[in-house]
Amino acid sequence: MIRKVFRFLYKCMLWFFAISIGLVILYKWMPVPVTPLMVIRTVQQTVNGDEIVWKHDWEPIDNISKNLQLAVICSEDQNFLNHSGFDMKAIEKAIEYNKKGKRTRGASTISQQTAKNVFLWPHRSWLRKGLEVYFTFLIELIWSKERIMEVYLNSVEMGKGVYGAEAAAQYWFKKPASKLRKQEAAAIAAVLPNPLRYRAHPATNYIQGRKNWISRQINFFGPLNYD
Numbered sequence: 374m375i376r377k378v379f380r381f382l383y384k385c386m387l388w389f390f391a392i393s394i395g396l397v398i399l400y401k402w403m404p405v406p407v408t409p410l411m412v413i414r415t416v417q418q419t420v421n422g423d424e425i426v427w428k429h430d431w432e433p434i435d436n437i438s439k440n441l442q443l444a445v446i447c448s449e450d451q452n453f454l455n456h457s458g459f460d461m462k463a464i465e466k467a468i469e470y471n472k473k474g475k476r477t478r479g480a481s482t483i484s485q486q487t488a489k490n491v492f493l494w495p496h497r498s499w500l501r502k503g504l505e506v507y508f509t510f511l512i513e514l515i516w517s518k519e520r521i522m523e524v525y526l527n528s529v530e531m532g533k534g535v536y537g538a539e540a541a542a543q544y545w546f547k548k549p550a551s552k553l554r555k556q557e558a559a560a561i562a563a564v565l566p567n568p569l570r571y572r573a574h575p576a577t578n579y580i581q582g583r584k585n586w587i588s589r590q591i592n593f594f595g596p597l598n599y600d
Contacts, residue, residue, distance in 0.1 A: 393492070397511045400491065401520060404431040408528050409494050411536055418534070426534025428544060434523035437538045438553040442522055443597050444562035445529075447590035448583070450483040453522075454599065458484040458513040459506075485509045487525040519599040526550075530568045531561055545573040559587040 411427060418425050434442070446453050452460045463480040481489070488508035493501050512521055531541035538550040538561075546557050553561070557574075563583035564571040571580055 393508070394511065396492070397508070397515050400524065401516050405491055405524055405528055406431075408490055408536070409492075410490060410530060413494065414530075414534060427536075428532075428534055428540035429527075429536040430539040430543075431527050431537065432539045432550055434519060434526070437523075437526055437550045438558055439597055440555045440558035440591070441526065441538055441542075441550060441553050441561060443591045443594055444555075444558040444587050445483065445522075445526065445565065446597070447594055448559075448562040448587045449486070449565060451590070451594070453483045454518060456482060456484075458482060458509040482509075483525050484513055484521055486529065487521050488512055490528045490530075491524060517599065522599075529565065531564065532568050532573070535568070541573070555588055555591060556584060559584040559591070562587055 407429075411429065415425060415427055417423075450460065452463070460480060460482050463482075466480070485505055488511075489495070489501070489505050492508045493504055512524075516524070527537040527539075530536055531538070532544055535541050535544045538553075541561050542548055542550040542553055542557075545561060546553065548557075560573040560576055560580065563576070563580045564573050571577070573580065576584060
């Protein structure tokens with residue numbers, strides 16, 4: 374009986390590795406049509422009796438303003454181009470900050486957020502964190518940094534029922550993502566910590582402050598080069 378259980382678990386693990394690696398390889402070229410979070414949000418809207426909102430339009434990274442690419446790097450992960458999926462210095466700072474017992478600070482990189490958004494669920498747990506590490510390792514191994522950014526900007530939640538750069542640009546500023554100016558891109562990046570609570574336009578005082586900070590960081594960062 375024990376041998377059968379171990380054999381079953383072993384087969385499950387083999388299937389998990391085969392499917393997960395296959396998906397990561399597939400998504401190296403193929404647009405991601407849907408994410409677990411999109412489905413979860415739709416179910417939540419249905420259960421709450423809210424209007425179903427699902428805006429998601431995939432665009433190649435060449436059709437997404439460099440301003441927005443820089444804005445999310447400067448706001449979410451300034452070491453994105455240099456690390457291999459995990460920013461150890463940011464993790465150490467978050468641990469020290471969290472020891473003070475105030476608000477919890479995260480240290481997830483854009484790579485980690487992409488792994489979570491595309492393959493996993495939003496609620497925190499040790500299981501999800503472990504799987505997030507696994508998928509982050511896979512996408513950093515198989516995808517380029519530019520592809521990680523492309524998938525991130527096409528899958529991240531940027532408003533209520535709004536997913537990805539194109540949908541966000543149309544929703545907040547009535548224009549394509551390719552036409553976003555620096556201040557507009559900074560406004561969208563500013564809501565990423567809590568896109569269900571914050572609005573990019575018109576900006577509250579808090580978002581305006583974050584916008585201004587992100588814009589300054591873009592100026593300091595300089596040109597974006599994935600090579």
